[in-house]
Amino acid sequence: MTPARRRRRPRPGTTPGPVRAGDAGHGVKRRARRRDGEPSGHWLLLLTVMALVGCALVLDGFVRNVAGETGPAPGSGNPVAWLEPLHRGGPVLNLTGDEPSSARPKARTVALTFDDGPDPDWTPRLLDVLKAQGAKATFFGVGSKIAAHPELTRRIVAEGHELGNHTYTHPDLAAIPAWRAELELNLTQKALAGATGLHTTLARPPYSSTPGTITVEQWDSLAALGRQGYLIALTDLDTRDWLRPGASHIVKAALPSGGRGAVVMMHDSGGDRAQTVEAVSRLLDELDRAGYRAETLTSALGMPSAHRPAEQTAWIAGTALGLAQRGAGAFTAALWWVLFVTGALTLARLVLLVVLARVHARRSRDPERAGRWDRPPGVTVIVPAYNEEAGIAATVRSLVATAYPGPVEVLVVDDGSTDGTAEAVAATRLPGVRVIRQANGGKAVALNTGIRHARHEILVMVDGDTVFEPGTIGHLVRRLADPRVGAVSGNTKVGNRRGLIGRWQHIEYVIGFNLDRRAFELLDCMPTVPGAIGAFRRDVLVALGGVSTDTLAEDTDLTMALCRAGWRMVYEERAIAWTEAPATLRQLWRQRYRWCYGTMQAMWKHRRALAEPRPFGRRCLGYLALFQVLLPLLAPVVDLMAVYHVAVGDPLPAVAVWTGFVVVQAASGWYALRLDGERVSALWALPLQQVVYRQLIYLVVFQSVATALLGVRLRWHTVRRQGTFAAP
Incomplete structure (x- = not known):
């Protein structure tokens, strides 16, 4: 028998159907025969739609751009005296x-x-x-x-x-x-x-x-x-x-x-x-x-x-x-309503997140919020790794250097890496670190391998480009002392935030992801315990059959399954993990495309949660569908109508509305940064984020929706590591 070939990049399941964190450059096993690759022609469709929208707005703007229907004739000179004989003849x-x-x-x-x-x-x-x-x-x-x-x-x-x-x-x-x-x-x-x-x-x-x-x-x-x-x-x-x-x-x-x-x-x-x-x-x-x-x-x-x-x-x-x-007029009128609804929903969401974040911050200061262990349980940290040679050693060192008082083992699952990932881990010669090599099967398969080989009942999952602070594992495990809690999400921070792209992602992580997770815990509808940092009960994962390979967003899929099983998901802001974010727009696009598409897959997979007695499905799936799929698709209307109003009418109202929108976001961002103990000076990049970064995310959502609707199987998009934490 010939040996099985190693698959270079397995693909995800095809279940169609918002946006999360977690990244480790893995493939996912193929489960059904469907078309591979990027959706064909969807960019042509987008350009066609944009052209039609542009024509509609130009026509409506041409019709409406009237200097004044009646009024005194502009003084453009003196009457023509030599036409007097013609004047006398009649009008x-x-x-x-x-x-x-x-x-x-x-x-x-x-x-x-x-x-x-x-x-x-x-x-x-x-x-x-x-x-x-x-x-x-x-x-x-x-x-x-x-x-x-x-x-x-x-x-x-x-x-x-x-x-x-x-x-x-x-x-x-x-x-x-x-x-x-x-x-x-x-x-x-x-x-x-x-x-x-x-x-x-x-x-x-x-x-x-x-x-x-x-x-x-x-x-x-x-x-x-x-x-x-x-x-x-x-x-x-x-x-x-x-x-x-x-x-x-x-x-x-x-x-x-x-x-x-x-x-x-x-x-x-x-x-x-x-x-x-x-x-x-x-x-x-x-x-x-x-x-x-x-x-x-x-x-x-x-x-x-x-x-x-x-x-x-x-x-x-x-x-x-x-x-x-008439069509252009009706379309433009509809866009004004979309603008109003989009703005109202965005503002309402920001206000709600800030209010819930304040409640969460007050509760987090309660020393009795988490239960107490009789003695510190043992912890297995699973690190699925695929071509992580640049930063895996720094990840492992940070895990071994934990201040957690109980036993800790670090299990690195090398998922068919083609570089020196396993050798880099072995070269550290750190105690309590094991390396398991396997053929490339995808991140979910690597996590399941780690679950099978884990020696302890508390599992912490971490990506191969992420480093922990000494107290991180202890903060995660402390929340699991509550028997109702099935998993704990940590606080992921961007480590490479010096460049503009890194600063934009830093703002998004703090204002978007972390504010969301505080609200999700209070509303009991956490959609994602991120792959970069999350703690789980081993017996709970085994009862679920391990980590599913159905979607590209295995962490979102797993979290939704846990919530549907009746477990609480919580967020621990003191459990800090530093991750390496994409350093280029191309890499950022690839990562967010995978996140968005994978989350849509998870939403579709768990769509029956909407009809279940627990409110999780209605709250979580409703929120994700509205704010992470539909709203990003409609949000470009804000920019579009601002440009339209500047071109057709008085630009001051459009500029004022856009400025007000940024100010409100900056105010919520200031509070989120304060909660996370971050410098508020990072907000200087927020206006620029509205001009470039936000539009990129819109396009990501559009392509993800097109991919899902066309039934195309998305390839796994790896992110090239820069070795941000490789230096001692």
């Missing part, structure tokens, strides 16, 4: 030919015109007034509002009124590039086609008024409109109703004199138009008594209708534009 300009011309409505004819709509509140009221009095009008619609309210636009046409082009987002055409002006007009025509199947030959530039107010800059933009074939509608009588001067003033400003025809400018959107609605009703009565007729603009000029049938392609494009704009 409707024809600049399509070589010689400009102008016209005005027929005698005793008024063209009522309304700008900036359609508006779902005020346009229907104006239409009702016009219909009741048998009057017709011309509505110069803003394209984005036409796309938002196509049914209202269709009503305008159905009731015999006329439509004109008032650009898509209401910019000052004299203040924007020619390409933007052309885009504004073309998009509005598409919106009209999508809503009504029509195009229009009428246009009115935003911020325009009477012909006598045309400036040099405005003339150039008017000439461009003429070259595009538009009939330009200015006004004789500008009511300035957007100032809301009162219905009587608006009526007075709208009444022509001497029987002359006139174009009257009012607004059906852009604010409270109650005065305008009242004024139109009174104005129509006044005009009727004076023998005037209210007609559409082209009818008042004695011209054919401005409406032209749109081509089928224009209707399709306009319909798509309307759907895209």
